[in-house]
Amino acid sequence: MSAISIKNLDVIFGEQATQSLALLDEGKTRQEVIDATGDVVGVHDVSLDIExxxxxxxxxxxxxxxxxxxxxxxxxxxxxxxxxxxQDGEQSIDLASCDTTALRHLRTNRISMVFQKFALMPWLTVLDNAAFGLEMQGIGKAERRRRAEEKLEMVGLSEWKSKYPHELSGGMQQRVGLARAFTMDSDILLMDEPFSALDPLIRSQLQDELLELQRQLNKTIVFVSHDLDEALKIGNNIAIMESGQLIQHGKPEDIVLKPNSQYVKDFVAHTNPLNVLRGRSLMTGVSELESLGEMLVLNQHDKTCVSTTVEGEIMAVTRQNESLALQQWQEGDSLETLEQDKVVMTTPDISMREALEIRYRTGQPVLLGTERRLEGILSDNDFYHALLGKHFSAKLA
Known part of the structure; x- marks a missing residue:
């Protein structure tokens, strides 16, 4: 079910919205609208569903x-x-036409916002800042403090609850903002570049913490960012905008592998593909492997081969006719269990970063498949392909 459903949305800043919309309908550009009416086109004809x-x-x-x-x-x-x-329970509220009562209800009960500049009240303690939204709801002091303390513990600030914002670092202040939003227990969180003012290490740490909190709370989050690596790390879906319009919307892997315009391709050109791509996207399929007699060649240099049944199930892996051990590995397993010269088989949905770690630790190509049925491999060429950004031409050809 869509928590937020946006259809053909326009947002015009200025006094001549009717005229500006007419100009947009005629195909005028954003700049041409500014020149003609003085209005700024913030959003133009955006349609987007967020689940x-x-x-x-x-x-x-x-x-x-x-x-x-x-x-x-x-x-x-x-x-x-x-x-x-x-979405509000069994009904939906359209912000384009709702009255002030409905809008106040959404802001109080359904939607919370985390700002870039923290937006903490300097005269309130950390605890009272976290509980502030509940005070606006009319919740009693004891209850709102109890709920705020619970969320402060989630973000690791229990021991700082009596401090004031100026006594906290930037990262800690942003955690207070997160705690305040989570204390409201709203189903929808809007986050406007919340980590962009922070140092890179603190920013990465808060991204990890946000993902962990999301696993616990399962909120609907709309997150604004100008950092593609951040978007690839935290987003289930990414919506790329240009000049007020939605240019491409999709899963991170699709955005990287299938940019639909030169603008998007330039956007993703310098990102690290290991952060988002999966083994399935870059593997060399079984049909592409060379044959050596009845065996498939995994590594031509040292004659590492695999033999399979007609159905594709792995029977044996050998190197120069000597057997190699085959180890099953799945996400969550310790990488410390991997040994040199063991051949690892894992799911095609493995992240390329984990696959590269397996390749490094074992010195062998990584086999991909399910229940010992071979679907493809990740060889050194596949890893180099990703790291050099060659996946564009290969996958888009």
Missing amino acids: EGEICVLMGLSGSGKSSLLRAINGLNTISRGSLEV
Whole structure:
């Protein structure tokens, strides 16, 4: 079910919205609309569904419209045309047409926001900052403090609850912002570049913590970022925007492997593919492997081969006719169990980063398949292909 459903959305900043929309319908550009009316096109004709429990990352350069779209979801930006429906129990509320009572209900009960600049009240303690939203709901002091303490413990700030914001580091202040949003127990979190002001190490740590919290709480999160590596790390889906329009929307792996325009291709060109790609995307399939008699060649240099049944089930792995041990490995298993010269078989959905670690520890190609049925391998050529960014031409040809 879609937690948020956006259809043909336009957001115009200015006094001539009707005229500006007409110009957009005529095919005028953003700049031409500014020249004609003085209005700024924040969002133009965006349609996007965000599912319950999803982290959707809105990406784009400065001025692309990502924050304008985010702020339309909680009514901070007025919708000029189209619909933006937020699921509320068995019904949905359209922010394009709802009254102030419905909007207040959404902001109080359904949607919370985490800001880039923390937005903490300097005169309140960490605990009272975390509980502030509940105070606005009229929750009693004892209850709101209990709930705030629970969320502060989740973000590792229990011992700091009596401190004031100026006594905390930037990363800790952002954790207070997260705790405040989670304390509201809203189903939808809007996060406007919440980590961009932080040092890289703190930023990476908070990304990890957000993912861990999401595993526990399963919120619907709309996250604005200009950092593609961040988007690839945390997003279930990525929506790339340019000049107020949605250019491409899809899973991180699809964005990297199948950019639908030169703009998107340039956007993803310098990202580290090991952070997002899976073995299935880059493996050499069984049909592409060379044959040596009745065996398939895994490594031509040292004559490492695999023999399979007609159905594709692995019978044996050999190197220069000497048997090699075959080890099953799955995500979550310790990499410390891997040994040199053991041949590892794992799922095709393994991350390329983990597959590279397996290759490093064993010195052997990585076999991919399910229940000993071979589907393909990851050889050194496949790893080099990914690291050099050659996956574009191969997969898009």
